[in-house]
Amino acid sequence: MSEAEAPKKRFIAGAVCPACSAQDTIRMWSLDDVPHRECVACGYADTLNAQGQSVPKELTTRVNASALKKPADPKVQPVQFFPNPKLKKPDGQA
Numbered sequence: 001m002s003e004a005e006a007p008k009k010r011f012i013a014g015a016v017c018p019a020c021s022a023q024d025t026i027r028m029w030s031l032d033d034v035p036h037r038e039c040v041a042c043g044y045a046d047t048l049n050a051q052g053q054s055v056p057k058e059l060t061t062r063v064n065a066s067a068l069k070k071p072a073d074p075k076v077q078p079v080q081f082f083p084n085p086k087l088k089k090p091d092g093q094a
């Protein structure tokens with residue numbers, strides 16, 4: 001009853017943000033025994049699962065899934081049109 005509702009966020013000294021590589025910008029707190037982290041520099045946030053592995057807060061949504069599934073870059077060489085004066089006769093019809 002005496003415990004505060006709001007989780008205490010404390011900076012982790014020496015922690016490096018996995019997203020922006022900034023140091024000492026990671027705040028960590030526990031919520032329902034689940035460790036949460038966030039970077040105050042870039043807004044990156046994740047949680048740690050039972051295996052202690054980072055789980056990005058940004059869950060895979062359909063939008064993200066489609067974003068990941070971007071169409072394969074068809075590295076098609078643009079067809080180069082070399083204007084051939086021989087094909088266009090100055091006095092000929094278009």
Ligand SMILES: [Zn+2]
Nearest residue numbers: 017020039042
């Ligand atoms: Zn960051």
